[in-house]
Amino acid sequence: MSTLIQCPKCRATLLESSFNLPDLAPCPSCATPLQVEIFPAFFRKIATGQKAEVVMVEGESSCFYHPQKKAIRPCDGCGRFLCALCDCELAGQHYCPTCLDVGKSKGKIKNLDNHRTRYDSIALALVTFPLLFFFTFVIPAITAIIALYVAIRYWKAPQSIVRQHRIRTIVAIIIAVAELAGITIFFIATATSR
Amino acid sequence: MATQKYKRLTRERSSGGIGIVTVSRSSLWLGEDHLLLADSIGYSENYKRFFFRDIQAITIRKTKTRLVWNIVLGALLALSALIIWSAVDNWRDIGTTIAVSVVLAIFGIPLLLNNLFGPTCTCEIRTAVQTESLPSLNRVPKTKKVMNRIRPLIIAAQGRLTGEEVAARLRETVLEPAAAMAPSPTGETSGDIPPLIS
Numbered sequence: 001m002s003t004l005i006q007c008p009k010c011r012a013t014l015l016e017s018s019f020n021l022p023d024l025a026p027c028p029s030c031a032t033p034l035q036v037e038i039f040p041a042f043f044r045k046i047a048t049g050q051k052a053e054v055v056m057v058e059g060e061s062s063c064f065y066h067p068q069k070k071a072i073r074p075c076d077g078c079g080r081f082l083c084a085l086c087d088c089e090l091a092g093q094h095y096c097p098t099c100l101d102v103g104k105s106k107g108k109i110k111n112l113d114n115h116r117t118r119y120d121s122i123a124l125a126l127v128t129f130p131l132l133f134f135f136t137f138v139i140p141a142i143t144a145i146i147a148l149y150v151a152i153r154y155w156k157a158p159q160s161i162v163r164q165h166r167i168r169t170i171v172a173i174i175i176a177v178a179e180l181a182g183i184t185i186f187f188i189a190t191a192t193s194r
Numbered sequence: 195m196a197t198q199k200y201k202r203l204t205r206e207r208s209s210g211g212i213g214i215v216t217v218s219r220s221s222l223w224l225g226e227d228h229l230l231l232a233d234s235i236g237y238s239e240n241y242k243r244f245f246f247r248d249i250q251a252i253t254i255r256k257t258k259t260r261l262v263w264n265i266v267l268g269a270l271l272a273l274s275a276l277i278i279w280s281a282v283d284n285w286r287d288i289g290t291t292i293a294v295s296v297v298l299a300i301f302g303i304p305l306l307l308n309n310l311f312g313p314t315c316t317c318e319i320r321t322a323v324q325t326e327s328l329p330s331l332n333r334v335p336k337t338k339k340v341m342n343r344i345r346p347l348i349i350a351a352q353g354r355l356t357g358e359e360v361a362a363r364l365r366e367t368v369l370e371p372a373a374a375m376a377p378s379p380t381g382e383t384s385g386d387i388p389p390l391i392s
Contacts, residue, residue, distance in 0.1 A: 005251055005253070005320075007255075008253055008255045008316065008318055009255060016360065016361035016364040016365060017357075017361060019357060019360045019361070019364070020355060020356065020357040020360050021357060024254065024256055024334070032255055032256065033255070033256035034253065034254065034255050034256070035253070035254040036251060036252075036253050036254075037251060037252045037253075037341070037345070038250065038251045038355060038360050039249055039250060039251065039348055039349075039352050039355065040352040040353045040355055041247065041248055041249060041250045041321075041322070041352055042250040042251055042320075043363050043367055044322075046322055091227075091245070111243060113241070114240060114241045114242065114243075115238065115239070115240055115241070116238065116239045116241075117237065117238045118234075118237050118238060118239060119237075121237050122237045125237070160232075160239055161200065161230070161232070161239070161241060162200045162202070162221070162223050162230065162232050162239075164199070
């Protein structure tokens with residue numbers, strides 16, 4: 001990664017007088033109005049990884065994954081002793097690679113949770129889009145049943161990280177039930193009128 | 195797993211150029227110690243976290259998108275007005291009123307909103323390992339409002355730098371070492387760098 005800041009448009013390296021100005025100022029190269037705000041992290045040196053030390057004294061605690069290497073701290077996830085090589089720091093916590101992997105796949109470490117499937121939107125789409133084909137009756141009936149299944153089956157599944165509510169799921173269930181009830185009433189009314 | 199509450203900073207905006215057509219939509223949220231960029235792709239969401247202690251720089255660049263939309267919408271509005279004006283005999287006719295209302299709703303209101311929201315821009319956030327575009331910050335006033343909200347949080351996590359301090363630290367940490375590594379005008383290079391072959 002380049003240590004210099006470039007103009008996003010012309011890719012010219014910006015002069016030091018272009019930074020942390022109160023308002024937009026023209027790029028010295030292409031004159032595009034820019035505002036670049038730099039924070040102290042820009043000048044922070046990237047920490048280099050430590051080398052794992054070899055166990056020198058008999059009985060000294062060693063790494064779970066590298067028995068010949070000296071342990072420096074336990075894993076905050078599983079408690080296993082870790083050498084400098086296996087110690088992975090994340091938001092102030094120290095994990096072994098296995099705990100990081102499990103934490104990511106099972107969503108146990110919240111800062112590694114970076115994907116969610118939105119079952120509420122799927123259920124809502126299943127009950128709304130087929131209404132375009134309401135005259136067929138069969139398509140809305142089938143999708144309403146599938147929507148009900150999705151809504152109930154994934155009721156406890158992790159929701160969107162940012163929208164912590166079940167309004168879409170509840171609306172999907174209400175519409176699905178209403179569609180099924182409407183179709184049933186229509187067929188009963190048609191059958192009795194004959 | 196403890197859930198974290200996020201506060202909305204921006205509404206969902208299309209990651210592409212034309213909002214209605216593209217599927218990917220992006221929004222920005224404020225967490226306790228980080229910004230969360232949520233990209234919604236159809237029926238799934240992907241998240242990127244930018245911790246306040248790791249944010250190196252934020253860049254705002256003004257664009258000409260508002261001007262382009264003004265020209266397009268203005269031209270369509272003028273063309274529609276011309277067609278209506280040439281075709282209409284009685285301006286009090288109900289059909290004329292409907293036609294004018296539809297044209298104003300389709301072209302006039304977006305034109306008005308395009309100017310009310312302010313100049314367009316692009317915004318990039320930079321950390322040690324990535325430079326990420328923030329598509330939901332696409333208007334200068336909104337971006338400045340968000341910046342005013344997150345700046346104190348970044349300063350609380352990292353400290354403050356004035357323009358002069360940035361210039362001084364840039365000279366000593368980035369520009370001077372870069373100048374020292376550059377080849378001399380005579381063509382001689384330092385021992386660690388291979389000579390340039392022209």
